[in-house]
Amino acid sequence: MNKLKELIRTAFCAGITLTLAGCLTSTPQWDAHFGETVQQITTAQVLNPNAANNTDPVSGIDGNAATLNMFRYDKSFTQPLGITSPYGVGLGSTSLTPSQP
Template sequence: MKHLNLTPLTPLTALAVIAALGLTGCMNTSPVWDANFGDAVRTVRMMQTLNPNAPYNPDPVTGVDGRAATFAMDRYNQSFRNPPTDTSAYVIGVGGGSVGSP
C-alpha cells in the first residue's frame, strides 16, 4: 500500500488559505444577481420590438386594403396545405468536392 507524501503547509500558504476562507464568508453577491436577473433578456427583447405599444392600438389594420389582406391570408393558408418542396434537402455536403485531394 502506498502512503501519500503530504508536505506540511508553510505559514504563508496557511495564512493565504485562512484569508481566502474568511473572505468567502463576507462575499454576498446573490442579492445583486437576483435583483438584475433577466435584465439582459428584457433589454434585448425591447430592442427587437418594432412597436412596444402595438397591443394597445385600437385599429391595427389601418392602411391595409381588403384585396391585399385576402391575398396574404390565402397565401399563408396555402403554405400549410402545399408546403414548398426542397429537392436538395438531403444531399447537402454530398458531391464531387475535391478538398484535400492531390
Template sequence: MAIKYERMACAALSGMLLCGCSTAPRFDENFGTSVRANAVAQVLDPSAAANTNPAAGMDGSAAVIAHGRYQDSFKATEPPIKSLIINGMGSK
C-alpha cells in the first residue's frame, strides 16, 4: 500500500514539475519591446536629419568665436590644483 502512495506522489510531483516546462516562453512575443520603446523615446526630433540649415539663428561672428574658444580649450591643460594640507603639529 505504501508503494502505491509513493508512486502517486512521485507522479504528482513529476506532473507539477513538467507544468513549469515549456518550449516557447511567454516573453517571446514581447521580447525587445522595451528596448525599442526606450530608443524611440530618446529621439527628440525624428525629422532632424532632413534639416538642411541646422545652425539657423546663430550669426557667423558668434559661431566663429565659439568655435575658436572650443578649439583653444584643447591646446593647454588646466594647471593642477594645489591641495591644502592641515596637520595638528602646526604649519611652516
C-alpha cells in the first residue's frame, strides 16, 4: 500500500511538471535581446564619447600634485599593508604601524 502511494505521488508530480513545462516561454525571445543590458550599461558609463578628440589641457590639478599622487598610487601596490588589529574591524584606521604620507 505504501509503495502504491509513492507511485501515485511520483506520477502526480511528473504530470504537474509536464503540464507546467508547456507554459514556459522559449529561448528565442531571450536570445533576441542577449547583451543589450551590457551595452546599455557600457554606454551609460561613457561621459563624453568624443573626449579623445579634445586637445585642451586638463585643468584642476598641477603637475607636481598629479605626479605625487601617481607615485603614491603605484607605491600602494608594492609595499605591504601594515598589520591591523583584529579587534578594530569597522572602527576606522586601526593600523598598528604608523601610516606614511
